[in-house]
Amino acid sequence: MIEIKNVSKSYVKGKKSVDDLNLEIKNGEIFGFLGPNGAGKTTTIRMITGILNIDEGDILIDGKSIKKEPLEAKKNFGFVPDSPDMFLKLKGIEYLMFMADVYDIPQDKRKDKIEELTKKFEIYNDLNNQIQSYSHGMRQKIVICGALLAEPKNWILDEPMTGLDPKSSYDLKEMMRQHAKSGKTVFFSTHILEVAEKLCDRVGIINKGKLVFVGTFDEMKQKFKENASLEDLFLEITEKQ
Amino acid sequence: MKKVIKLTNIFLKNSLSNMDAQMGISTKSKSRFLLYGLLFLYFAGLIIYLSYNLLDGLIQIQQEEIFIGMILFMIFGFAIVQTIFSSINVLYFTKDSEYLLPLPLKPYQIILARTNVMLVSEYLIIFLVGCIPLIMYGILTGAGIVYYITMLLAVILVPILPVLLISIIVMGIMSFAKLTKNRSKFQLFATAILLVIVVALSISTSNMQDDLTNEEMAQMLVKANGTIEMIKGYIPTIDYLIEALTTNNLLTTIVEVLKAIAITALSFVMYMLISQKIYFKGLVGNLFGGGASHTQKGIKQKEYKNSKLYKSYVGKEFKSLARNPVFLMQCLIPAILIPIIMVIITYAGLSSDGMGFEQINQMVGQMPINTFMVACIILGVIQFFTMFIYIAITAISRDGENAVFMKYIPVPLYKQYIYKIIPNIIMYMVTIIITLGMAEYILHLSITTLILLFVVATIMGVLQSLVMIIIDLKRPKLSWDSEYAVAKQNLNLIFPVLFSMLNIGIMVGMVGLLKNINVYLGLGILAILYIVATIAINRYVYNNQYKLADKII
Ligand SMILES: Nc1ncnc2c1ncn2[C@@H]1O[C@H](COP(=O)(O)OP(=O)(O)O)[C@@H](O)[C@H]1O
Numbered sequence: 001m002i003e004i005k006n007v008s009k010s011y012v013k014g015k016k017s018v019d020d021l022n023l024e025i026k027n028g029e030i031f032g033f034l035g036p037n038g039a040g041k042t043t044t045i046r047m048i049t050g051i052l053n054i055d056e057g058d059i060l061i062d063g064k065s066i067k068k069e070p071l072e073a074k075k076n077f078g079f080v081p082d083s084p085d086m087f088l089k090l091k092g093i094e095y096l097m098f099m100a101d102v103y104d105i106p107q108d109k110r111k112d113k114i115e116e117l118t119k120k121f122e123i124y125n126d127l128n129n130q131i132q133s134y135s136h137g138m139r140q141k142i143v144i145c146g147a148l149l150a151e152p153k154n155w156i157l158d159e160p161m162t163g164l165d166p167k168s169s170y171d172l173k174e175m176m177r178q179h180a181k182s183g184k185t186v187f188f189s190t191h192i193l194e195v196a197e198k199l200c201d202r203v204g205i206i207n208k209g210k211l212v213f214v215g216t217f218d219e220m221k222q223k224f225k226e227n228a229s230l231e232d233l234f235l236e237i238t239e240k241q
Numbered sequence: 242m243k244k245v246i247k248l249t250n251i252f253l254k255n256s257l258s259n260m261d262a263q264m265g266i267s268t269k270s271k272s273r274f275l276l277y278g279l280l281f282l283y284f285a286g287l288i289i290y291l292s293y294n295l296l297d298g299l300i301q302i303q304q305e306e307i308f309i310g311m312i313l314f315m316i317f318g319f320a321i322v323q324t325i326f327s328s329i330n331v332l333y334f335t336k337d338s339e340y341l342l343p344l345p346l347k348p349y350q351i352i353l354a355r356t357n358v359m360l361v362s363e364y365l366i367i368f369l370v371g372c373i374p375l376i377m378y379g380i381l382t383g384a385g386i387v388y389y390i391t392m393l394l395a396v397i398l399v400p401i402l403p404v405l406l407i408s409i410i411v412m413g414i415m416s417f418a419k420l421t422k423n424r425s426k427f428q429l430f431a432t433a434i435l436l437v438i439v440v441a442l443s444i445s446t447s448n449m450q451d452d453l454t455n456e457e458m459a460q461m462l463v464k465a466n467g468t469i470e471m472i473k474g475y476i477p478t479i480d481y482l483i484e485a486l487t488t489n490n491l492l493t494t495i496v497e498v499l500k501a502i503a504i505t506a507l508s509f510v511m512y513m514l515i516s517q518k519i520y521f522k523g524l525v526g527n528l529f530g531g532g533a534s535h536t537q538k539g540i541k542q543k544e545y546k547n548s549k550l551y552k553s554y555v556g557k558e559f560k561s562l563a564r565n566p567v568f569l570m571q572c573l574i575p576a577i578l579i580p581i582i583m584v585i586i587t588y589a590g591l592s593s594d595g596m597g598f599e600q601i602n603q604m605v606g607q608m609p610i611n612t613f614m615v616a617c618i619i620l621g622v623i624q625f626f627t628m629f630i631y632i633a634i635t636a637i638s639r640d641g642e643n644a645v646f647m648k649y650i651p652v653p654l655y656k657q658y659i660y661k662i663i664p665n666i667i668m669y670m671v672t673i674i675i676t677l678g679m680a681e682y683i684l685h686l687s688i689t690t691l692i693l694l695f696v697v698a699t700i701m702g703v704l705q706s707l708v709m710i711i712i713d714l715k716r717p718k719l720s721w722d723s724e725y726a727v728a729k730q731n732l733n734l735i736f737p738v739l740f741s742m743l744n745i746g747i748m749v750g751m752v753g754l755l756k757n758i759n760v761y762l763g764l765g766i767l768a769i770l771y772i773v774a775t776i777a778i779n780r781y782v783y784n785n786q787y788k789l790a791d792k793i794i
């Protein structure tokens with residue numbers, strides 16, 4: 001469960017990139033965070049994950065405040081950042097083992113977990129190569145594997161579908177569904193409506209730092225029809241496909 | 242030709258703007274000007290002073306012509322060393338190659354532009370170390386206008402040959418990189434070969450000094466032509482240019498300069514012909530070959546073994562350092578290489594003074610070795626060697642945009658800072674051991690002094706590493722496109738030097754204050770001083786661990 005309470009953030013004084021945001025993502029739910037480019041999605045996710053300091057408000061992850069108990073809070077989520085270009089000089093297996101050490105995964109579980117994840121994403125045979133030699137999609141996959149290794153209760157992803165081929169994109173969505181089914185939380189950002197429509201239990205729409213809608217996808221479509229300014233936003237999001 | 246000039250410009254600007262970006266925004270041009278201006282004046286003054294002394298001595302025994310050969314030879318050597326270090330980066334590890342290849346450019350245009358970049362960056366320094374002494378020569382010998390023109394031509398011509406030569410060798414090595422599937426290992430191998438060349442070069446030059454400073458040297462000095470003869474035998478351009486610069490006959494000057502130009506032009510044509518054949522082979526292999534080895538599928542059981550976090554974190558740091566040729570050359574190798582080169586040079590220097598080891602031992606026996614002053618000198622030497630270890634000062638910046646990783650994993654930032662500086666401390670200790678080994682070999686220190694020195698120097702290393710990572714945290718350089726921007730064109734690299742200067746200054750001050758103190762007591766006081774400073778800085782890092790990471794986003 002992720003609780004975002006009255007959160008604001010400005011990079012530059014006087015210009016709020018996230019403005020008084022309130023959200024609650026419940027257990028067992030896939031939540032899609034929608035918005036055009038520059039809306040404040042990444043900024044919000046950076047605050048949830050402790051990368052950015054929160055100017056005002058607080059964020060709780062399974063009840064632990066990222067502000068006051070950062071270490072405890074960080075143990076409760078797995079994060080897939082928007083750029084997967086990391087640890088390029090490490091081999092795939094070295095990266096995964098490093099993550100396993102960071103999250104303190106017991107030895108007997110490592111082998112099964114790594115094989116399960118990497119075989120599902122079909123990168124098992126590449127684990128002995130440096131991540132540098134991976135394609136964008138493969139890098140995305142290895143980072144996802146690293147984030148899921150510790151079986152986190154909350155799974156946070158920033159634009160995860162970018163660069164994935166249809167099959168991998170499908171696999172990822174399946175994994176998100178399974179994750180939510182087992183009572184855990186998935187929070188991901190996207191600027192593509194279609195992804196959200198098929199996958200999400202609920203969506204939130206952010207524009208220019210302000211949350212303009214929270215609810216189910218059907219409720220959203222309903223509301224767009226009624227409200228002209230929201231319809232513009234809808235167009236803007238759809239156009240970015 | 243226009244395209245070549247444009248390309249050269251772009252490449253040069255690219256590497257220069259990396260520095261600019263860090264200087265701040267509005268005041269940059271002024272402060273940069275001041276910094277470079279001061280540095281330039283300092284070195285120019287130094288060079289004028291040195292060459293005046295040398296020339297004065299030579300003129301008194303009427304052997305001033307040796308000077309010309311010496312300077313030309315020095316320029317040649319300088320160009321070799323610099324090309325060894327820059328060619329592999331300029332030719333292969335700049336990211337713009339990736340965008341360049343698809344453009345409608347002819348191969349020779351790219352090669353020419355890259356070669357120009359190497360030459361131009363070399364001329365900047367060579368004008369300083371070459372022109373100033375040669376102008377001094379002109380002034381002191383009352384030379385005419387012909388001399389100055391010839392001299393300018395010489396300074397332009399001499400560095401070309403070594404640049405071409407080394408570049409071709411590097412291209413030759415790198416063109417094999419495509420053949421070997423395992424790119425990273427091959428890069429290491431290529432790096433190792435370059436290092437061997439550097440070490441061999443420093444050995445052979447110190448051997449030459451050896452020859453020159455022996456009794457033969459005295460004879461050679463008398464027969465000035467002998468010395469020049471010896472040097473110019475190796476390189477035809479230098480041979481012709483010495484002749485051109487020292488003759489009184491205008492016709493000879495012209496003929497000899499023309500010969501030098503012809504030889505250079507000929508080498509250039511050959512260079513262009515060969516390089517077009519081998520450069521792109523290696524370049525493409527390097528850009529797109531990427532560390533795939535496919536030798537082994539599936540994972541061995543032992544690779545699943547878990548280890549303590551500190552081990553795996555420090556291991557990760559070392560791996561990313563050692564597997565990246567630029568970081569390896571700039572951050573890791575100097576710690577080992579610089580003391581070794583120094584050892585070789587000092588050793589050669591000592592024995593060339595006509596001193597065998599018995600004499601040195603005798604001398605050492607008469608000197609009061611076990612004193613605070615000697616101990617401080619050794620610490621100063623260690624501090625000097627270690628200012629080239631750039632691991633801690635780039636610890637955060639090396640990760641680039643991936644540095645945010647530190648902030649979202651459930652590991653306290655303080656711990657991660659410490660893991661990140663451990664490689665720096667280890668390399669520091671390697672330098673300490675090499676230096677102390679050398680000191681022990683020459684000076685025969687007492688074992689207690691050695692241990693105390695080791696302890697004090699290690700604390701110094703911890704202190705330096707902590708200070709450097711604080712600086713990198715406060716002024717990180719996270720968005721870069723080539724590793725070069727972090728490990729070389731990074732203004733933060735001045736801080737290890739400043740720190741070392743300050744520390745050496747402190748050492749000098751301590752010696753002045755506590756001249757006759759017992760060595761153990763003195764080292765004890767130093768140890769306490771450094772421990773207190775280290776604890777204070779460490780506490781600062783611990784208490785501000787989250788605030789210090791504010792710049793990492
Ligand atoms: N490091 C930064 N410094 C200043 N402004 C930033 C920074 N990162 C993002 N912004 C600004 O914050 C706003 C939100 O950006 P972001 O959260 O990245 O949007 P997105 O929804 O596309 O992920 C944008 O207006 C962007 O210009």
Ligand SMILES: [Mg+2]
Pocket residue numbers: 041042043082159
């Ligand atoms: Mg974003």
